[in-house]
Amino acid sequence: MTEMRDVAAREMKIGFRNPWAYSFTALFALFMLSLLFINAQGYVTGYSGSSSTMLNLALYLLPLMALMLGSFSLTGEKEEGNWALLSTYPLGTWAFLTGKYTGLAIVLLAIVTFGFGLSGAVGSLLGGGFNFATYGQLFVFSLSLSFLFLGVALLIGTIAHNRWQALTIGVGIWFFAIIAWPSILIAALGMMPYTWIKPALTVLTFLNPAELTRLFTVVKLGGGSTLGPEYYNWMLWIRSPWGTPVFIGVLVLWIGTALTIAYRLWERERRRG
Amino acid sequence: MRTLPFCLIVFAGIVVAVCLSSGQAYAEQQPLELQQLLDQAKPGSRIVLPSGTYEGPITISKPLTLQAAESAGEVIVRNVSQQPAITLQADHITLTGLRIVDEAVKESASILVLGNRSVLDQLQVRTGSHGIQAKDANDGTVKRTTIEWAVDGMRMADKGNGIDLYNAHRWQMTNNTIRAVHDGIYMENSDEALVSRNVIERSRYGIHCMYTKRTVIKGNEGKLNVTGAMVMAAEQVAVTGNTFSKQSENVNSQGILLFDAHKTTVSDNKIDGNRVGLYVEQSTANQMERNQVSYNFVGIQLVEASDNTITSNQFWGNVTDAQARNSDDNTITGNYWDSFRGIDTNGDGHSELTYAINPLFQGLTRKRAAFQLFFQSPGMIFLEGLYQTERTRWTTDLSPLMKPHANLIQTEHQGDKLITGLMGLFMLSCTSLLFYKMRRPK
Numbered sequence: 001m002t003e004m005r006d007v008a009a010r011e012m013k014i015g016f017r018n019p020w021a022y023s024f025t026a027l028f029a030l031f032m033l034s035l036l037f038i039n040a041q042g043y044v045t046g047y048s049g050s051s052s053t054m055l056n057l058a059l060y061l062l063p064l065m066a067l068m069l070g071s072f073s074l075t076g077e078k079e080e081g082n083w084a085l086l087s088t089y090p091l092g093t094w095a096f097l098t099g100k101y102t103g104l105a106i107v108l109l110a111i112v113t114f115g116f117g118l119s120g121a122v123g124s125l126l127g128g129g130f131n132f133a134t135y136g137q138l139f140v141f142s143l144s145l146s147f148l149f150l151g152v153a154l155l156i157g158t159i160a161h162n163r164w165q166a167l168t169i170g171v172g173i174w175f176f177a178i179i180a181w182p183s184i185l186i187a188a189l190g191m192m193p194y195t196w197i198k199p200a201l202t203v204l205t206f207l208n209p210a211e212l213t214r215l216f217t218v219v220k221l222g223g224g225s226t227l228g229p230e231y232y233n234w235m236l237w238i239r240s241p242w243g244t245p246v247f248i249g250v251l252v253l254w255i256g257t258a259l260t261i262a263y264r265l266w267e268r269e270r271r272r273g
Numbered sequence: 274m275r276t277l278p279f280c281l282i283v284f285a286g287i288v289v290a291v292c293l294s295s296g297q298a299y300a301e302q303q304p305l306e307l308q309q310l311l312d313q314a315k316p317g318s319r320i321v322l323p324s325g326t327y328e329g330p331i332t333i334s335k336p337l338t339l340q341a342a343e344s345a346g347e348v349i350v351r352n353v354s355q356q357p358a359i360t361l362q363a364d365h366i367t368l369t370g371l372r373i374v375d376e377a378v379k380e381s382a383s384i385l386v387l388g389n390r391s392v393l394d395q396l397q398v399r400t401g402s403h404g405i406q407a408k409d410a411n412d413g414t415v416k417r418t419t420i421e422w423a424v425d426g427m428r429m430a431d432k433g434n435g436i437d438l439y440n441a442h443r444w445q446m447t448n449n450t451i452r453a454v455h456d457g458i459y460m461e462n463s464d465e466a467l468v469s470r471n472v473i474e475r476s477r478y479g480i481h482c483m484y485t486k487r488t489v490i491k492g493n494e495g496k497l498n499v500t501g502a503m504v505m506a507a508e509q510v511a512v513t514g515n516t517f518s519k520q521s522e523n524v525n526s527q528g529i530l531l532f533d534a535h536k537t538t539v540s541d542n543k544i545d546g547n548r549v550g551l552y553v554e555q556s557t558a559n560q561m562e563r564n565q566v567s568y569n570f571v572g573i574q575l576v577e578a579s580d581n582t583i584t585s586n587q588f589w590g591n592v593t594d595a596q597a598r599n600s601d602d603n604t605i606t607g608n609y610w611d612s613f614r615g616i617d618t619n620g621d622g623h624s625e626l627t628y629a630i631n632p633l634f635q636g637l638t639r640k641r642a643a644f645q646l647f648f649q650s651p652g653m654i655f656l657e658g659l660y661q662t663e664r665t666r667w668t669t670d671l672s673p674l675m676k677p678h679a680n681l682i683q684t685e686h687q688g689d690k691l692i693t694g695l696m697g698l699f700m701l702s703c704t705s706l707l708f709y710k711m712r713r714p715k
Binding site: 118120121123197222225 | 653
């Protein structure tokens with residue numbers, strides 16, 4: 001436990017001195033503010049044009065941020081030889097990885113909180129502003145998205161040998177999960193028998209953290225009926241008292257699985273090395 | 274003899290009725306057989322009931338006025354039978370100020386109107402069936418009346434309608450409040466009805482026209498229904514100045530729906546926070562103008578609709594402004610779409626660039642409904658941007674407005690804006706402090 005805490009503290013120290021973290025903070029805050037200015041008189045509440053735009057902004061930016069910061073952090077250790085040094089100490093791989101995850105998660109938390117804090121404060125001064133519940137839901141959405149992709153990022157950092165590889169894989173995964181997702185699924189599932197489409201789509205949605213969090217948030221914001229009659233049960237279920245705990249459960253399971261796979265790969269490498 | 278005092282009271286009642294020149298009868302005491310009093314009243318007389326509870330079912334078979342005394346206390350007509358609480362069999366019957374408690378779940382309505390020119394005023398109806406039903410009866414009036422569903426835990430589909438008209442023409446329904454029924458006001462084969470300034474909540478369809486002509490739906494308010502106003506197989510209906518909000522809970526919700534509707538006018542309505550604001554399917558020659566369509570998930574949806582005129586409407590804050598399929602020969606001009614950025618080269622306030630509605634998503638989800646999951650996802654918006662074939666056949670606003678009209682409504686109360694602001698400030702200062710603390714030491 002202390003090992004993990006030490007790794008996390010070190011990661012935070014590196015993370016908050018990393019110019020990347022500050023440029024991402026500035027970028028995210030700038031985008032949030034510009035959306036707010038475009039929508040100057042509008043009050044953001046529930047699932048509407050402005051909240052949907054913010055949702056999409058977060059979907060573009062935050063996964064990319066988490067993927068880069070996370071994977072670079074791990075590959076950096078490899079490239080700079082820090083890991084070679086660290087592995088001579090009695091430091092467990094699991095403590096190392098979870099420490100890394102915790103430290104980076106706090107950095108991401110700070111970035112997202114800064115962006116939301118700024119837009120929340122400026123928004124209420126401008127005359128538009130957010131409904132408090134909607135604000136909270138968008139904030140939780142952004143955090144969940146960042147944490148999920150941070151899990152993926154550590155997996156990429158484990159597989160990649162250097163920053164370039166990490167960047168290539170990271171951007172590839174980002175493009176696949178965010179931009180190309182509907183196109184690929186429509187093309188692939190369009191060839192399947194009609195009755196297979198919905199089950200296949202359901203399974204695949206659970207595999208894509210971006211879609212998972214987006215749909216959860218759309219329903220929580222009150223937009224569940226846009227999904228149509230096919231997903232009526234999802235809507236009822238997410239809005240039931242079980243919705244949030246189970247979503248958190250899925251989140252933990254997702255991140256846990258990503259870290260476990262990363263751990264296995266890392267351990268294999270360590271034994272060989 | 275126990276019946277003797279009773280007979281005396283009835284006799285006294287009749288005497289009073291006869292003596293008063295205006296034809297007014299006062300029922301002095303109760304409990305009383307209301308039916309008997311009605312049977313003995315003269316046609317055209319006015320019966321004023323003192324407060325108290327009267328047992329139904331009752332049938333009125335001659336023109337008369339039955340009203341509650343103006344004094345404090347309620348006149349309650351209670352019915353536990355399977356018949357209507359009150360049946361109006363004759364023409365020219367007026368009911369005023371009664372409270373009808375008819376909670377049995379049954380086929381027959383709480384108030385059944387079979388005669389012409391009935392007036393139902395200031396009633397309060399708690400029903401386990403249709404609140405007021407008129408069959409083959411014309412020229413009736415329902416005003417200032419409240420109708421509520423009485424039985425908890427029933428499915429919407431098993432409930433009765435608030436006001437149900439069948440082959441009943443020229444009815445006027447104004448200033449009524451209807452809650453939690455099946456359809457608020459249902460009109461079938463009933464022409465030239467006036468539906469005005471009613472409030473309808475938590476029902477299936479607020480106002481529902483089936484095979485009607487020249488219905489006027491004006492200044493009503495619909496909230497949290499499945500659909501605000503549904504105009505089906507109807508002609509020359511006018512839907513003006515209504516407010517329909519928050520019809521968004523159901524997967525089939527919309528503010529106003531036109532299906533197989535023709536020569537209908539939909540104007541000056543406020544359509545706010547619904548799943549689909551305006552839904553138009555297989556309808557022709559309708560006029561839709563000056564509506565304010567805001568904060569819906571889909572502003573306007575056109576499906577196989579043609580020859581309609583859609584002008585001067587304002588769409589803003591919707592998740593997506595418009596969806597359209599097979600609806601390319603409508604006249605669409607001069608609407609304001611907040612997601613569209615046009616260019617006005619000649620300064621007439623209209624964009625020279627047209628606003629075309631991308632049909633990709635509609636076409637996709639019609640064939641495979643499961644893909645509805647991608648509604649407004651970033652990847653879907655990206656794909657729509659790529660898909661530009663046959664643009665000339667898309668539903669298009671030829672000269673969209675550059676700016677919204679000044680009278681944009683802001684319906685939401687913004688009470689917790691300040692809390693969000695303070696929370697934002699708190700989050701901002703916490704993170705700033707963290708960034709400062711964690712900085713590289715000099």
